[in-house]
Amino acid sequence: MDFAFKFVVRLFITMIISLILTPIFKLVSFKIGAVDRPGERRINTKTMPTAGGLSIFFAFSFALLWEFREMLPFDYVWPILLGAAIVVFTGLMDDIFELSPLQKILGLTIAALEIYFVAGIKISTVSIPYIGVFDLDWMGLPMTILWILAITNAVNLIDGLDGLASGVSIISLTTIGIISYFFLPNSVEVPMVIFTLIAAIIGFFPYNFYPATIFLGDTGALFLGFMISVLSLQGLKNATFITVVTPMLILGVPITDTVYAMIRRKFNKQKISSADKMHLHHRLLSLGFTHRGTVLTIYALALVFSFIALLMNYASNTAIILLIISTGFGIELFIELIGLVGENRQPLMHGLKFLGNRRYRQQVLNTHSDKRIERKSEKDPADDAAQMKEARMKRKHYQPKHKK
Structure with a gap:
């Protein structure tokens, strides 16, 4: 004492x-x-x-x-x-x-x-x-x-x-x-x-x-x-x-923040050491957070990370691995929501939307089909018109008959 x-x-x-x-x-x-x-x-x-x-x-x-x-x-x-x-x-x-x-x-x-x-x-x-x-x-x-x-x-x-x-x-x-x-x-x-x-x-x-x-x-x-x-x-x-x-x-x-800054600059073909205004605090400010609110939000994130680290010391090996996977999933989702890498780079969000939205899923499949036909038509132009017509007919078949 x-x-x-x-x-x-x-x-x-x-x-x-x-x-x-x-x-x-x-x-x-x-x-x-x-x-x-x-x-x-x-x-x-x-x-x-x-x-x-x-x-x-x-x-x-x-x-x-x-x-x-x-x-x-x-x-x-x-x-x-x-x-x-x-x-x-x-x-x-x-x-x-x-x-x-x-x-x-x-x-x-x-x-x-x-x-x-x-x-x-x-x-x-x-x-x-x-x-x-x-x-x-x-x-x-x-x-x-x-x-x-x-x-x-x-x-x-x-x-x-x-x-x-x-x-x-x-x-x-x-x-x-x-x-x-x-x-x-x-x-x-x-x-x-x-x-x-x-x-x-x-x-x-x-x-x-x-x-x-x-x-x-x-x-x-x-x-x-x-x-x-x-x-x-x-x-x-x-x-x-x-x-x-x-x-x-x-x-x-x-x-x-550092890892995603490196990824962002790589995608934008910039030097890793180059400066930008896309860091975590910049993105929160751009979303309408106040200066004080941004700082307190990042404090809260740091506390969450610390709490997870403390839990790991009481968990088994299997629980640790599952905890790491869950944490990684949550980080990626949060990063995409605030656009830390870029507003158009949201692979996880697009994947979840693909699974949960039938209309969006069909749109993606149609776009992929068109691109595949275009690539193939470059090799065989004679079949271009017929394949494109067939793709349009299939797409028309999947469209709803009655529109509100």
Whole structure:
């Protein structure tokens, strides 16, 4: 009880430190030029400071190095903070000078290599139901780097509205902390670090929620994404039968937005790194949601994903697989309804309509028949007129005789 009380008090102190530091770094942002000016792709209508992530990073670092110095081993803390510092520096440079995507990836890769070789945090095994556990061996390095880069950039991509990335990060980290505490009872350090980071974000959150007075910027969004990726490797690697599925579900909102953005740009023949205004929050805004309503809706989606991730840890292998299939079906249906890939790209909706609407089904079959005849007529033009006439007669036969 004494330990729990001290821990909660120190979390409260961390939150207060972040709360105090945020206005200071707001002034610092203007001084160093870390600002976001209004533009075509921007939601803000005035120049906003973007180095808000510095207050979270410094409050978090102070807590680990000083407040929890007796609870957390220094050898465990400093490698994580070193990797985080590399990411924060990369993000700050981007907020000031607008780095190229390659330069940002380089900075994140250096941080990922530091985590792998210095901190010793890595993906070493993958567990698949009914098959067994596979040792990745040398594949552990590229898999770890890919995981850190993917999650870091996914969180960065959803940072498009006031309080969006910070709120989703709080929900995701809380879920990871709960799972790591109950399913990794011998590893107290991981949930302690997670809840310390949550306290630092909560101190920043009042300034970032709509209407925001300071943004996370790449400084904060990259830092939060990096820490989530690293802590999920530690906190969830032995928590479920499928090693990767639980953190992917917890981070379902940013991962879904990123994956469908890549699919959308592929269909539109655009570069994967190109920017657009078709992300999840953009689509909800275009459908008539208010700024605050869009953010709260995405919070609700993040909570649903987190709840599913928690359920997975109590389910059997068969239930986990069925849960994943059901979740995938629901995600695809939601994505098509809001038009995240494109309003004309709705394969699941068209499939359901084909099964449930006889008139639509006959129309599709007729169109397919006409196209097949046209393709065949290119090879044998003599039969074109006869086949088209026969197709029209069949279609006429299926039309209702009496129309209202």
